Amino acid sequence: MSRPPPDAPIKMDPFQTVAREMKFLTGNIRQLLGSGHPTLDTVAKYYTQSEGKYVRPMLVLLMSRATALTPRSSRAGGIGSKSVNNSITHPSILADENPDTSPISSIRHDNAYATEDSDILPSQRRLAEITELIHTASLLHDDVIDHSVSRRSAPSANIEFGNKMAVLAGDFLLGRASVALARLRDPEVTELLATVIANLVEGEFMQLKNTARDEKNPAWTEDTVSYYLQKTYLKSASLISKSCRAAAILGGSTPEVVEAAYLYGKNLGLAFQLVDDMLDYTISGEELGKPAGADLELGLATAPLLFAWKENGSLGKLVGRKFSGEGDVQRAREIVSKSSGLEQTRALAQEYVDKAIEAISFFPDSEAKNGLIEMCTKVMKRRK
Numbered sequence: 001m002s003r004p005p006p007d008a009p010i011k012m013d014p015f016q017t018v019a020r021e022m023k024f025l026t027g028n029i030r031q032l033l034g035s036g037h038p039t040l041d042t043v044a045k046y047y048t049q050s051e052g053k054y055v056r057p058m059l060v061l062l063m064s065r066a067t068a069l070t071p072r073s074s075r076a077g078g079i080g081s082k083s084v085n086n087s088i089t090h091p092s093i094l095a096d097e098n099p100d101t102s103p104i105s106s107i108r109h110d111n112a113y114a115t116e117d118s119d120i121l122p123s124q125r126r127l128a129e130i131t132e133l134i135h136t137a138s139l140l141h142d143d144v145i146d147h148s149v150s151r152r153s154a155p156s157a158n159i160e161f162g163n164k165m166a167v168l169a170g171d172f173l174l175g176r177a178s179v180a181l182a183r184l185r186d187p188e189v190t191e192l193l194a195t196v197i198a199n200l201v202e203g204e205f206m207q208l209k210n211t212a213r214d215e216k217n218p219a220w221t222e223d224t225v226s227y228y229l230q231k232t233y234l235k236s237a238s239l240i241s242k243s244c245r246a247a248a249i250l251g252g253s254t255p256e257v258v259e260a261a262y263l264y265g266k267n268l269g270l271a272f273q274l275v276d277d278m279l280d281y282t283i284s285g286e287e288l289g290k291p292a293g294a295d296l297e298l299g300l301a302t303a304p305l306l307f308a309w310k311e312n313g314s315l316g317k318l319v320g321r322k323f324s325g326e327g328d329v330q331r332a333r334e335i336v337s338k339s340s341g342l343e344q345t346r347a348l349a350q351e352y353v354d355k356a357i358e359a360i361s362f363f364p365d366s367e368a369k370n371g372l373i374e375m376c377t378k379v380m381k382r383r384k
Contacts, residue, residue: 014371140170203235237269
C-alpha cells in the first residue's frame with residue numbers, strides 16, 4: 001500500500017470523527033474516579049485536570065466505529081441489555097464500609113450513553129475510558145519510579161503530593177478500572193485488559209536493565225534491539241494493541257477483523273514509542289511539556305542510542321554504567337547526533353506505521369478508517 005509522503009498535510013482531524021463521544025470522556029473518567037476520601041479524590045483526579053492527548057481512548061473509539069461496518073460474528077457474550085454502570089454484586093455489599101460517596105453506577109449526566117443512534121456501543125465507550133484509566137495509573141507509577149518533576153507542563157503528582165500518595169492513587173485507578181471492566185461482562189475483554197496491567201509491570205522491570213544480562217561492559221548484538229522492542233511492546237504498545245482488539249470483540253467482529261484491529265494497535269503502539277524516543281533527543285523540554293533528555297538521565301538506552309551503539313562500540317561502557325559517569329549523558333548525546341541513530345529510529349517507526357495501515361486495508365471505507373490511517377500520519381509528525 002502506498003503511504004503518504006512524510007511532509008503530506010494532515011487531511012482530516014481524527015478527533016472530529018468521534019468528537020461527540022470524546023466530549024464526555026473527561027467527565028465520565030472523573031466520575032469513575034470519585035472517592036469519598038477527599039485527599040484520595042484530589043490525587044486520583046489530578047492528571048485529569050489538564051486534559052491529555054487522549055490518544056488511546058480515541059483509537060478505541062475510532063476502531064469501534066471502523067469495525068462497526070465489518071462482518072459480524074455470531075459470538076455471544078458481553079453486557080447484552082445490561083447497562084455498563086450496573087453492578088454485578090449487590091450495591092450494598094460493594095459499598096460495605098467504604099466511605100465512597102460516588103459509586104461508579106452514579107453516571108447520569110452522559111445522555112450520549114443512552115442514545116440509540118450511535119454505532120459505537122456503550123461497552124466500547126466505557127472501554128475507551130478504562131484504557132485512559134490504566135494509562136493514567138501507569139503515568140502516576142512511572143513518575144514515582146523516574147523521579148519526574150513535571151507532567152503535562154505542571155508539577156507531577158509525586159512532586160505535588162509525595163510518592164506514597166501518587167503510588168496509592170495509581171493503585172486506586174487500576175482498582176476502579178477493574179470494576180468498570182468487570183461490568184462489561186465479557187471474560188475475553190477482561191482477560192485482555194488484565195494482561196495489559198501485568199504487561200506494564202513486566203515492561204517496567206525490563207526497563208530496569210538496558211540489556212537482557214545487564215552486563216557492566218556490554219557489546220552490541222542483534223538481541224540488544226530485540227530486548228528493547230520487547231520491553232517497548234510490554235510497556236507502551238500492549239495497551240493500544242489489546243484495547244483495539246477488545247473494541248472489535250465487544251462489537252462482535254469476526255476473528256479476522258479482531259486480529260486486524262490487534263495488529264493495527266500493536267504496530268501503531270510501537271511506532272508511537274519509537275517517535276517518543278526520538279523526541280527525547282530532538283525537542284526542547286518546553287515543547288514536550290516534560291523534561292527533554294530525561295531518558296539518558298535515567299540511565300535508559302532507547303532506540304536512537306542503540307542504533308548509534310552499533311556504529312560506535314565505545315557507547316557500551318556508558319550503557320553498562322547507565323550513563324552515571326561525569327559527562328556520560330553529554331557524550332552519549334553527541335555520539336547519537338553524529339550517528340544515523342535518529343534516522344534509523346524514524347525508518348523503523350515508519351515500517352511499523354506501514355504495517356498498521358496495511359492491517360486494516362480491507363476494512364470498508366469510512367471516516368473512522370480514514371481517522372485510523374490519519375493517526376498513523378500524526379504519530380510520525382508529532383512533536384510532543
